[in-house]
Amino acid sequence: MNILVTGVTSGFGKQIAADFIAAGHTVVGTGRRADKLAQLQQELGERFLPLGFDVADKDAMAVAFDSLPADFLPNIDVLVNNAGLALGLEPAHQADLGDWQTMINTNTLGLVNVTHAILPHMVAKNDGLIINISSTAGNYPYFGANVYGATKAFVTQFSLNLRADLLGKNVRVSNVEPGLCGGTEFSNVRFKGDDDKASKVYENVQFVSPKDISDIVLWLANQPKHVNINRLEVMPTAQTFAGLTVYKG
Ligand SMILES: NC(=O)c1ccc[n+]([C@@H]2O[C@H](COP(=O)([O-])OP(=O)(O)OC[C@H]3O[C@@H](n4cnc5c(N)ncnc54)[C@H](OP(=O)(O)O)[C@@H]3O)[C@@H](O)[C@H]2O)c1
Structure with missing residues (x-):
């Protein structure tokens, strides 16, 4: 099969690309970091085609897609829209507007561009x-998830609406909604390089791993x-629902 995976330079996407290659498929893998893409090409070999662009930049995306062999784009069997990020965990009234815009541009606009x-x-x-x-952040509110959760709610509803439009077509859409997953750069990105803070998120928890997510995708x-x-909603066994919060001032 021909597979397109966005966001393969780390985390879920990297594992998903590696596992599709190991299963004998051809993978176009995207991301912004050219050095990571080049490294991945070394590791994964000639059935891996790296493609560097920002998913939020539709012109850059078009140039990148034009550089692919002419028969690739019309013959993609599986598109994995994985590229995404969270920035910050502040309450909405203290959040950075630029962070909100980046999350919207990447998680919603970027995913829409590629689709x-x-x-x-x-x-x-x-x-x-x-x-x-x-993400489960699209299903359940949590403190500080404000725009991140809203972008993921968009992704979930977009998936379901695609299903509606694809009535009578043999084109399938699946929405994967992970909870707490470690072994990725997600929290390092969210906390802007504060790796100590990021690693605390996963302390003493058996989290869902990139391999777990990749197994689900395959x-x-x-x-x-x-x-x-x-x-398909997936959480670590150690994660469950917080319930509703009441402030007693
Ligand atoms: N980890 C979790 O707990 C968790 C839970 C639920 C859902 N998710 C979702 O799972 C997906 C993958 O997350 P992860 O945990 O694997 O995080 P990660 O390790 O930080 O990987 C994110 C990937 O997305 C790419 N990316 C980010 N912004 C991009 C942009 N503007 N254009 C192109 N590529 C971009 C990154 O590549 P470059 O930086 O090279 O561009 C990277 O390859 C995300 O959509 C995330 O929201 C994660």
Whole structure:
């Protein structure tokens, strides 16, 4: 199969790209960091095609896609929309507007850009699977998740709305909604390089790993074509629901 995975320079995307390559597929992997992409190409070999661009920049995306072999884009079997980030954990009234805009531009606009470029090809060949990496943050509010959670709620509803539009087409859409996952750069990015603060998030918790998420993504890609897993929410066993909070001042 031909697979396009966004955000392969670390975390889930890196593992997903490696596992699809190991299973014999061809992977175009994207990200902004050219050095990480080059390193990955060394590791994964000639069935890995690196593509450097910012998903929020549709012009850069178009230039990057134009550089691919002409037959690749029209023949993508699986698109994994994984690139994304959280920035900050401050309450909304103290959050940085630039952080909010970056999250919106990356997690929603970026995901929409890539989907808009690939979906018509899938519909034209009446075959394909889009796997969107959303989050439990899109399902449940938590302190400081404000815009991050809202962008993931967008991803989840966009996935379901794609399903609605794809009535009668053999193009599938699955939304993966992970909870607390470690072994990625997610918290290092969220806390802007404060690695001590980031590592505390995962202290004494057996978190969901990139391998766990990658196994789920490959399982989704290996479902028979008449089966659509609409959404799949996954948490570590150690994580559960906080309940509603009451302030007693
Ligand atoms: N870790 C968790 O607990 C968790 C839980 C639920 C959902 N998620 C979601 O899972 C996805 C992957 O997260 P992760 O934990 O693997 O984090 P990660 O290790 O930080 O990986 C994020 C990836 O996204 C790419 N990316 C970020 N902004 C981008 C942009 N503007 N353009 C292109 N690529 C961009 C990064 O590449 P470059 O920096 O090279 O561009 C990187 O490869 C994200 O959508 C995240 O929201 C994570």
